[in-house]
Amino acid sequence: MTRHFKSTRKFDKQFKQLYAKTSKQAEKAIELFISGPSHPSLRYKEIQGTDNFYEISVNMSVRIIIEVTSENNDQINTLYIIGTHDDVFPPK
Numbered sequence: 001m002t003r004h005f006k007s008t009r010k011f012d013k014q015f016k017q018l019y020a021k022t023s024k025q026a027e028k029a030i031e032l033f034i035s036g037p038s039h040p041s042l043r044y045k046e047i048q049g050t051d052n053f054y055e056i057s058v059n060m061s062v063r064i065i066i067e068v069t070s071e072n073n074d075q076i077n078t079l080y081i082i083g084t085h086d087d088v089f090p091p092k
Contacts, residue, residue, distance in 0.1 A: 005034060007079035014082045022062055026082060029058045063088050
């Protein structure tokens, strides 16, 4: 299985609005995720109550939501949104 990576327009827009320090942290988290999601600092986990959505931690307050799907023998990882925990998990 080959892993592929892409991002949504919304993710790209949100990424451009990050502060410089957070942007660098996000770049590092994405690089680690591409290398393999098992790095402990990412705290990679499935989002409860969803199918195909996972989160990784950029720092203590910022998360990246990733949609993971399969196509033929390929795994498609879509960087979906990025923001603070409250931005990506709004209160119910």
